[in-house]
Amino acid sequence: DAEITQSPRHKITETGRQVTLACHQTWNHNNMFWYRQDLGHGLRLIHYSYGVHDTNKGEVSDGYSVSRSNTEDLPLTLESAASSQTSVYFCASSESTGADTQYFGPGTRLTVL
Amino acid sequence: TQLLEQSPQFLSIQEGENLTVYCNSSSVFSSLQWYRQEPGEGPVLLVTVVTGGEVKKLKRLTFQFGDARKDSSLHITAAQPGDTGLYLCAGVRKTSYDKVIFGPGTSLSVIP
Numbered sequence: 001d002a003e004i005t006q007s008p009r010h011k012i013t014e015t016g017r018q019v020t021l022a023c024h025q026t027w028n029h030n031n032m033f034w035y036r037q038d039l040g041h042g043l044r045l046i047h048y049s050y051g052v053h054d055t056n057k058g059e060v061s062d063g064y065s066v067s068r069s070n071t072e073d074l075p076l077t078l079e080s081a082a083s084s085q086t087s088v089y090f091c092a093s094s095e096s097t098g099a100d101t102q103y104f105g106p107g108t109r110l111t112v113l
Numbered sequence: 114t115q116l117l118e119q120s121p122q123f124l125s126i127q128e129g130e131n132l133t134v135y136c137n138s139s140s141v142f143s144s145l146q147w148y149r150q151e152p153g154e155g156p157v158l159l160v161t162v163v164t165g166g167e168v169k170k171l172k173r174l175t176f177q178f179g180d181a182r183k184d185s186s187l188h189i190t191a192a193q194p195g196d197t198g199l200y201l202c203a204g205v206r207k208t209s210y211d212k213v214i215f216g217p218g219t220s221l222s223v224i225p
Contacts, residue, residue: 004155035215042117042201043156043215090155099144099211104155 002027006091006105014113019078021108023091031094032074033102034058034066036087043090049074081112116140117204117216125222129191134219136185136202143207145178145185150199150218192223 004025035043045058047066092102144163148156162178175188202216
């Protein structure tokens with residue numbers, strides 16, 4: 001069965017370190033998204049990609065970057081982790097536009113000390 | 114400023130009771146989605162409503178899109194413990210791309 005996976009599931013890091021969160025999907029979807037989820041804010045879009053070599057900024061992209069070298073993977077990098085980036089991060093993919101069904105991964109809980 | 118508001122934020126009810134949760138905005142959406150999220154997992158799409166006034170039913174869950182496409186409601190009949198979770202609404206706005214805006218969610222706990 002097709003799926004979307006994230007790793008690691010939990011990560012603790014220190015302020016200023018570079019961190020990369022992995023996202024891998026076997027749906028063969030062109031569209032992939034990264035969100036962060038914080039209490040009271042719901043899901044906020046960080047970056048999204050509509051295909052290989054395509055990346056776009058979402059509403060909370062400062063301090064984050066992504067790259068899309070193949071269809072299956074969209075790693076999210078925190079260049080210099082800050083305590084404000086402590087959150088739960090979700091990756092999602094969809095077959096068509098963002099209005100299409102988004103299939104979410106299980107999430108990565110990141111703590112920045 | 115939240116573009117999408119959900120109420121109530123938290124809801125704890127007994128098994129068998131009925132409930133309604135609301136999703137409101139001052140913005141018009143081309144469609145609206147409802148997701149359910151269980152602890153430690155990602156959200157899962159329940160339904161998409163597209164037409165103003167549209168009503169969709171999914172077993173004991175009834176979803177309605179407001180006539181003006183600015184709000185939506187989710188009604189659960191005879192709630193069961195398996196309904197426990199975080200219910201998220203997401204509005205879709207068509208700009209240069211389909212922008213999906215999530216609400217903060219309603220956390221539902223159904224007590225056996």
